[in-house]
Structures are given as structure tokens and as C-alpha cells.
Amino acid sequence: xxxxxxxxxxxxxxxxxxxxxxxxxxxxxxxxxxxxxxxxxxxxxxxxxxxxxxxxxxxxxxxxxxxxxxxxxxxxxxxxxxxxxxxxxxxxxxxxxxxxxxxxxxxxxxxxxxxxxxxxxxxxxxxxxxxxxxxxxxxxxxxxxxxxxxxxxxxxxxxxxxxxxxx
Amino acid sequence: xxxxxxxxxxxxxxxxxxxxxxxxxxxxxxxxxxxxxxxxxxxxxxxxxxxxxxxxxxxxxxxxxxxxxxxxxxxxxxxxxxxxxxxxxxxxxxxxxxxxxxxxxxxxxxxxxxxxxxxxxxxxxxxxxxxxxxxxxxxxxxxxxxxxxxxxxxxxxxxx
Numbered sequence: 001x002x003x004x005x006x007x008x009x010x011x012x013x014x015x016x017x018x019x020x021x022x023x024x025x026x027x028x029x030x031x032x033x034x035x036x037x038x039x040x041x042x043x044x045x046x047x048x049x050x051x052x053x054x055x056x057x058x059x060x061x062x063x064x065x066x067x068x069x070x071x072x073x074x075x076x077x078x079x080x081x082x083x084x085x086x087x088x089x090x091x092x093x094x095x096x097x098x099x100x101x102x103x104x105x106x107x108x109x110x111x112x113x114x115x116x117x118x119x120x121x122x123x124x125x126x127x128x129x130x131x132x133x134x135x136x137x138x139x140x141x142x143x144x145x146x147x148x149x150x151x152x153x154x155x156x157x158x159x160x161x162x163x164x165x166x167x
Numbered sequence: 168x169x170x171x172x173x174x175x176x177x178x179x180x181x182x183x184x185x186x187x188x189x190x191x192x193x194x195x196x197x198x199x200x201x202x203x204x205x206x207x208x209x210x211x212x213x214x215x216x217x218x219x220x221x222x223x224x225x226x227x228x229x230x231x232x233x234x235x236x237x238x239x240x241x242x243x244x245x246x247x248x249x250x251x252x253x254x255x256x257x258x259x260x261x262x263x264x265x266x267x268x269x270x271x272x273x274x275x276x277x278x279x280x281x282x283x284x285x286x287x288x289x290x291x292x293x294x295x296x297x298x299x300x301x302x303x304x305x306x307x308x309x310x311x312x313x314x315x316x317x318x319x320x321x322x323x324x325x326x327x
Contacts, residue, residue: 003209003226007313015246015267018239023246023267027299029306030313035201039230041306046170048298051291052250055268056240059170059233066208067225077183077220100181100189101221120217127214128193133206138194142174 005031006065011042015055022058025049031064038062077101082156083114086149087128087139094149095139099124102153114151125151168238172197173231177208179215180225191215197231204228244268247327250285254300254316261320262310264299274324285322296322 008028016022027045029038042060050057079100087095108115115121125148128137137145174194181189193211195204208226216223250269255261273292275284287296296319299308308316 003212008309008311016237016240017244017246017268018242019245021246023249023265025264025266027264027308028311028313030309033306035205035228035230037304037306041304042232043170044304045298048291048295048303049266052266052270052273052295053244053268054241054270055244055246056238057234058237059173059231061232062230064205064228064230065225066227071182071222071224074182074184074222075220077222078185079181079183079187079189079221082189083218095194097191097193098189099191099215099219101183101219103218103220106218118218120214124214124218127211132214133203133210135195135199135203135207138174138196140174140194142194142196 002069003066004069006067007031009033009035009038010063010065011038011045011060012063013042013045013049013060014058015053016058017055023055035062035064038064080155080157082154083151084154085114085125085128085151087145088147088149089139089141089143089145091139091141091143093139093141093143095145097128098154098156107153112153114153116148116151121151169235170232171235173233175199175204175231176227176229177204177211178227178229179212179223180227181219181221182224183221189221201228201230240268245326249325249327250322251325252285252296252299252322253320254318255310255320256317260310260312260314262316264308264316266295269324280323283323285324287319287322292322 011027013025082098083102084098106118106121179191246267250266252264275281
């Protein structure tokens with residue numbers, strides 16, 4: 001099993017109207033397009049599509065997707081259980097991310113708190129706070145994630161495939 | 168007003184044995200090189216997979232740009248009033264591109280399809296169609312299976 005690049009890269013433009021409703025335009029380009037070229041395409045498309053709409057262009061995303069070539073039978077798991085990682089950042093604004101269906105083996109005896117001494121947890125947390133492959137993760141405002149503030153298991157609603165139940 | 172780069176995002180896609188899905192998202196700096204960002208994605212996924220019993224079936228790299236200031240859209244705009252542009256010659260593989268809140272000046276005002284069909288000869292609309300059909304910045308738009316969009320088949324306005 002290996003991740004393979006999707007056949008297409010999605011260029012998604014976001015719009016908003018005067019009632020604050022939002023919508024998107026998705027244009028697909030070949031997956032083999034270099035990311036920098038895809039970005040150039042998106043930027044060049046901005047004035048062309050802006051000229052057609054009277055709503056406000058809010059921004060765009062260029063999305064490179066990778067998927068498993070074959071998904072195996074998935075063992076017992078429940079993505080509504082989440083490991084929640086709260087992180088400190090350089091600008092003192094905390095950030096969080098979740099990993100669904102945490103293994104019981106990464107939890108402490110209370111079955112709630114994440115065991116930071118677990119080797120897999122340690123590697124995951126180091127990747128967030130020390131960087132990985134030369135890339136230092138940041139919070140949404142671009143400030144480096146510096147340390148783990150807390151990590152615990154929490155139950156959160158999620159969405160079911162195709163049923164639009166979001167959480 | 169200008170489009171500025173936001174933090175890029177690496178998004179992991181998960182599924183459990185009930186078919187329920189979830190995501191994990193981490194931000195990385197906007198200035199990260201694309202090669203480094205993809206290396207991070209490839210390296211981070213197994214680390215996350217090692218602490219989860221769900222299956223990580225995919226990963227996305229989101230390169231994000233947003234306006235650095237927002238302003239209200241004018242009265243009368245409606246993103247549910249959209250242009251639909253359908254490309255392709257083969258009826259079994261048509262591809263559509265939608266443009267929200269199409270400016271009404273591009274809707275035909277006379278003829279049998281007045282108020283419905285788009286004026287594909289209008290310069291702005293013709294330029295957009297040409298960019299999709301013939302390529303722009305060296306990139307040809309395509310359908311979800313990566314086949315070229317081909318020529319415009321029809322273009323009309325619809326209200327959702």
C-alpha cells in the first residue's frame with residue numbers, strides 16, 4: 001500500500017455574497033502539474049474569474065491530494081474518540097489538533113491522558129514541536145509550535161462518509 | 168487589497184471500521200518550499216498513524232491564499248445564482264465549471280434563451296472560457312479523470 005497522487009490538483013476559489021453566503025468554484029488541473037505552476041495558474045485565473053462574478057473573491061486554495069491505492073479492511077476503531085493535542089506557540093497563542101481513534105496503548109492508566117513517555121507519542125510530538133523533514137509546524141497565525149501544553153482523549157462528533165454529519 | 172499566502176496545511180484523512188471519517192490538520196509556514204512540504208506530509212503521516220487505530224487513507228497539501236482585507240459584496244449578489252459552463256463533446260464525459268453570482272450582464276438579454284443562456288461572446292466570458300479550454304499559464308484545465316476539458320458545449324445561468 002502506498003499513497004499515490006490523485007489524477008488532478010484542485011484549484012478552489014472562494015466567494016461570498018452580500019448575504020454572507022459563500023460558495024466555491026473548483027477547477028481541476030492535471031495531477032502531474034508542478035505545485036509552483038499550479039499556483040501560477042491559480043493566480044492567473046483570479047482576474048479572469050473575478051471579472052465574471054459580482055460577489056467577493058475571498059481567496060483560493062490549491063490542493064494536492066494523495067490517496068492510498070488500496071484501502072484494506074479496517075480493524076476495530078472509532079474516530080469519534082480523539083487524541084487532542086494542545087500546543088504552545090511562539091506568539092503565546094495556543095493551538096490544537098486531533099488524531100482520531102488513539103490507540104489505548106498511548107494512554108495513561110486513567111485511559112484519558114496521553115502518555116508522553118510512549119515512544120510513538122514522543123516521535124509525533126517531537127515532529128510538531130521540533131520539526132520534521134526540515135519543516136517546523138506553526139499555528140494558524142504562522143508562529144512556531146514550541147511545546148505540548150496538554151494531551152488527552154476526548155469524544156467528539158465526527159462526520160460519517162456521505163452523510164454530511166460534521167463535527 | 169491583495170491576495171496573500173496563508174499558512175499551508177497538511178491534512179490527514181482517516182476512516183474507521185464503521186466508515187466514519189475524520190481529519191487531522193497541521194499548519195506549516197507559508198514560505199515552506201513545496202518539495203519540503205510534501206516531504207513533511209510523507210514523513211508525518213506514519214508518525215500519526217502509529218498512534219491511531221483508524222486508517223489514514225489519504226493526505227492533502229493545501230496551499231492557501233486569501234484577501235488581506237475583506238469588503239462587502241454589493242447588494243444583489245447571490246452565490247446561489249451561478250453560471251454553469253459545460254465542457255466536452257462526449258455526452259458521457261461532460262465536465263462542468265460553476266461560477267457563483269454570475270454578473271447578470273453576461274446573461275443573454277434577447278433571443279430564445281434570454282435570461283438563461285450566457286453570452287459567450289462577451290470578452291470577459293470568452294477569455295475565461297478560452298483559459299479553461301485552451302490552457303492558461305501553461306496549464307490545461309481537466310476533468311476529474313485528468314482528461315482535457317475540451318471545448319465549451321453550453322453555458323447557462325441557474326438559481327439553486
